[in-house]
Amino acid sequence: MDARITLHVDGVARSLTVDTRTSLLDALRDHLGAMSPKKGCDHGQCGACTVLLDGRRATTCLAFAVAHDGATIITAQGLANGDGLHEMQRAFLDHDGFQCGYCTPGQICSAVGMLEEAEAGHPSHVTQDLTGPVVLTDDEIRERMSGNLCRCGAYVNIVAAIREVARKEGSA
Amino acid sequence: MNPFAYERASNAAGAVAAVAGHPGAAFLGGGTNLVDHMRLGVASPDLLVDITKLPFDRVEELPSGGVRIGAGVRNSDLAADQLIRSRYPMLSQALLSGASGQLRNLATTGGNLLQRTRCVYFQDVTTPCNKREPGTGCSAIGGYTRYHAILGASEHCVAVHPSDMAVAMVALDATVVVLGRLGERRVKLVEFHRLPGDDPWQDTVLGHGELIVAVELPALPFATRSAYRKVRDRASFAFALVSVAAALDVEGGTVRDARVALGGVAHKPWRATQAEAALRGAPATAESFRRAADAELAAARPLDGNAYKIPMVRNTMVAVLRDLSAEATP
Structure with missing residues (x-):
């Protein structure tokens, strides 16, 4: 069954017709050509499809596009300002925060969303004092990024990249 | 995946009527479990009624000193809520130990209660499972049981409930507020989920079309x-x-x-x-x-x-x- 929806993707309003069964991920990739969100597991377990959905990091494989009519989506590609890289993208390059690169767009969107959660004072599973300030130690970064798998095992450098951006922003 | 129609509910009574009047209908919340089940063939509703725009997204203090949590409150927001963090730290900790950051941003309070077992046989449609297909048998019994139940199981099902949030809520004596066609009813969370017994396909005491609208936690100073x-x-x-x-x-x-x-x-x-x-x-x-x-x-x-x-x-x-x-x- 078809539905007509509009998605605001990386700053552009895009109208499209989707079968109700279409995931948000497939709508982005197959209908709109937004290829930076990747299909890894398609079960919410790997994080490769992570985007910023209405400002918050979310997996797009476990969402139906039709249920997000009107949503604002920022993909890893949309974080850049043309050729000017987002500071998280720059940090992943500077620290070699990837090998094959497949999980990288999801890692970067997740990291950007994660830093905003930390800035808003949200605790994590490893936060000792639930009501205290959040300091992004490496343990905190690892826990908060556990929804993004990297089968190349670039975790050490991913943490280094995120740590650098967090320090610049004063949260680590 | 089977085709399905989609409706976005604009009020709770309408959502209840839409699902109650249609045997193949299901509510759609965050979707983190249901979408996966539809892809796996574990669930195949032919109508989804989207309840995420209903006004159930607040955490409010009750006059009794307790807290009322809207069914649509996202797991991440509930974990970060100041009332929950300060009065019921075990609930924040339970939520934060579940899933991942991006899933907690989608998953809702009501959906968390209604998530289904991760028993590998339940999720594998090629194997018999009494919970998925009544009367076919239990593949876990005599199979791989490392993740299964040690308390309250039956000869028909040994699955476990996967929620962390619900464990903290049941310790806190939570009450589930449910809306049905005949109005609201309140169910103690400890009686909300069922033991498998002879009918393991029934996870909870909810009837078809009943909608969770809130979870209430009574005051418990020592929490x-x-x-x-x-x-x-x-x-x-x-x-x-x-x-x-x-x-x-x-x-x-x-x-x-x-x-x-x-x-x-x-x-x-x-x-x-x-x-x-x-x-x-x-x-x-x-x-x-x-x-x-x-x-x-x-x-x-x-x-x-x-x-x-x-x-x-x-x-x-x-x-x-x-x-x-x-x-x-x-």
Whole structure:
């Protein structure tokens, strides 16, 4: 069954017709050509499809596009300002925060969303004092990024990249 | 995936009417479990009624000192809520131990309660499963049972409920507020999920078309001293092997009151009433805590692959209670 929806993707309003069964991920990739969100597991377990959905990091494989009519989506590609890289993208390059690169767009969107959660004072599973300030130690970064798998095992450098951006922003 | 129609509900009564009047309909919340089940063939609704725009996204203090949590509140927002963090820390901890950051941003309070077991056989449509297809048998019994139940199971199903949030909520004596065609009713969370018995396909006492609108937590002053500990195969983003939620009220070295619930051990979040009874009035010592755990575990019936859960529950419960009682004696 078809539905007509509009998605605001990386700053552009895009109208499209989707079968109700279409995931948000497939709508982005197959209908709109937004290829930076990747299909890894398609079960919410790997994080490769992570985007910023209405400002918050979310997996797009476990969402139906039709249920997000009107949503604002920022993909890893949309974080850049043309050729000017987002500071998280720059940090992943500077620290070699990837090998094959497949999980990288999801890692970067997740990291950007994660830093905003930390800035808003949200605790994590490893936060000792639930009501205290959040300091992004490496343990905190690892826990908060556990929804993004990297089968190349670039975790050490991913943490280094995120740590650098967090320090610049004063949260680590 | 089977084709389905989609409607976005604009009010709760309309959502209830739409699902109640249509046998193949289901509510759609965050979708983190349902979408996966539809892709796997475990669920195949032909109508989804989207309830995410209903005004159930608030956490409010009740005049009684308790808290009312809207069914649509996202797991991440509930974990970060200041009332929950300060008054019911075990609930924040339980939420934060579940899933991943991006899933908690999608998943809702009502959906978390209604998520279904991660039993590998339930999720594999090529294997018999009484929960998925009534009467086909249980593939777990005699199969791979490392993740399965040690309490309250039946010969028809040994699955466990996967929620962390619900374990903390059941320890906190939560009430589920449900809207049906005939109006609202309130169900104690401890009675909301069922044991498998002869009809393991029924996870809860909800009827078709009944909608969770809120979860209420009564005031529990001593829950400021509470904790949730989860034991799992990896340090993050994994379901519990076992978990313990506990709150402890200790005065002068004696336990005045206690709340204990277990996860990963049964078809429902397991309120450890035997342990609580053993703790009340007992000295706050490791020996009492062990006795309390043993009182609860006396009914445990392990399967071939999960006898390890018995000492794991005992050790985890003792550790959590010991830490909480240490906080009480500065």
